[in-house]
Amino acid sequence: MNEQIRPNAREWTVSQLSAALRKTVEDAFGYVRVRGEISGCKIHHSSGHCYFALKDESAKIDAVLFRTALARLRIKPEEGLEVVVTGRLTTYPGKSSYQIVVETLEPAGIGALMVLLDQRKKALAAEGLFDARRKQPLPFLPQLIGVITSPGGAVIRDILHRLTDRFPRRVMVWPVRVQGEGAAQEVAAAIAGFNALPAKGLPGRPDLLIVARGGGSIEDLWSFNEEIVVRAAAASMIPLISAVGHETDVTLIDFAADKRAPTPTAAAEMAVPVRTELLVRIDSLIRRSLACWQRGQEARRTELRSAIRALPSAEQLLAVPTQRLDYASSRLPRALLANAQSHHARFSRAAGRLSPHMLRTQLGRCCELVGALVERARRAKEISGMRRRERLEGATARLRAGLRANADSHRNRIGRSRERVAGLAQRASRAMLMLLGQRVASLDRCAGLLQALSHRGVLARGFALVRDGKRRPVPHAARVSAGMSLDIEFFDGFVRASAEHAVLTPVEKPKPKLRSRRLADAGQGKLFE
DSSP states (O other): OOOOOOTTSOOOOHHHHHHHHHHHHHHHSSSEEEEEEEEEEEEOTTTOOEEEEEEOSSOEEEEEEOHHHHHHOSSOOOTTOEEEEEEEEEEETTTTEEEEEEEEEEESSHHHHHHHHHHHHHHHHHTTTTOGGGOOOOOSSOSEEEEEEOTTSHHHHHHHHHHHHHOOOEEEEEEOOOSSTTHHHHHHHHHHHHHHSOSSSSSOOOSEEEEEEOOOOTTTTGGGGSHHHHHHHHHOSSOEEEEESOTTOOOHHHHHSSEEOSSHHHHHHHHSOOHHHHHHHHHHHHHHHHHHHHHHHHHHHHHHHHHHHHSOOHHHHHHHHHHHHHHHHHHHHHHHHHHHHHHHHHHHHHHHHOOHHHHHHHHHHHHHHHHHHHHHHHHHHHHHHHHHHHHHHHHHHHHHHHHHHHHHHHHHHHHHHHHHHHHHHHHHHHHHHHHHHHHHHHHHHHHHHHHHHSHHHHHHTTOOEEEOTTSOBOOOGGGOOTTOEEEEEETTEEEEEEOOOOOOOOOOOOOOOOOOOSOSOTTOOOTTO
């Protein structure tokens, strides 16, 4: 048998029931601490809120972390991280589900932090940020050192004191927070800011960076394990020394930095050499260089003496050339005499060949050659002139033919243009007549419309237009006073009059006609006929 319906039970709307359930849940669980593993973590790109779920072996609950609370967290939520959250339970009416609104979030013990640290280290190492080939060598003696640390701590004093003892250098401090909310963003911004400084000018770009902080717990040093700090250190174009914590403390920035120092004091020792040791070393090098130069000079002097003893004397060097000169001097007179006799014989033979008959014969041959060349030049000139005349006649014939063809082409084009102009003139004439007809018809319509709308037509039907003394129309009788001068216009003239007294007669206004609810289309039938 079905259950009997209770007509007196209260009737809820969906919104009322959701509000009542929400109030009950929030009153019963206004503050709770929940431990679980983060699952399905995602941040909404427009609102900035973070949505995830907390789960254990057998249950799961939705969680929401609003943007303001997310900005205050020291540890950001990540997938698979075991955490302890505090907040309040509430319901979400849009999905008929309950969720926890997280106010604080912290890792569930040191073990969870170490697991998160190991996961982040493996992910960044897979990207190559810890590769030894990316690391830069430190400058031997930097002119300007940039220090990123807290300005009020003992770290900066230790670094400055150690630099003063070893080798005083200019130091530029970028003050940042080294733990707590916003510390990671400030450290990353300081590294990027030092890299963005101009290389020239004041204050100038540092030659070396030191990121320093004293010792502390893993929670205190967690800012230097953030991904933003590690990426900024890896992207730094300035060599960077990481000096975070004591010798046993290890952070992720140590792997991305170009050099890791166990303490801030050790970082200062890595940054600059000892000045006194450099001076002693320079003095030693100077003495060694001077002694080496002196030994080299003495060795060269000894070698020069040995070379001098091995060289022959001047008499030995010039003995053979002297004998050759004496032998040549003894042969020179006979050689000159033989040379003169040889030239005299050659000149005698040439004089015998230069007789008058030979000269006349050679001159006759030259004249015959010149005559032949002149005849050949005359014949070549005649042939060239004849060929030029032939080319000129051919060019003249082609030019005449081209001129005739060009004239015929221009004549035909002028005829076609004349016919086109005549056609266009006829079309323009017809278009002008048509346009004038349209304008005349439009003018007639406007004149008829003007005549229909003019008050002269109304006056022609027996009406009159009343004006006051200033020629202004008087549309109402209430505006006419006794003795008022009026000007009445009829169709065929004007009449001046004077008002004796004004009588106001009420005029009944016609009742407005009721709009018919019938359809505009008379052919539309009715549905229920």
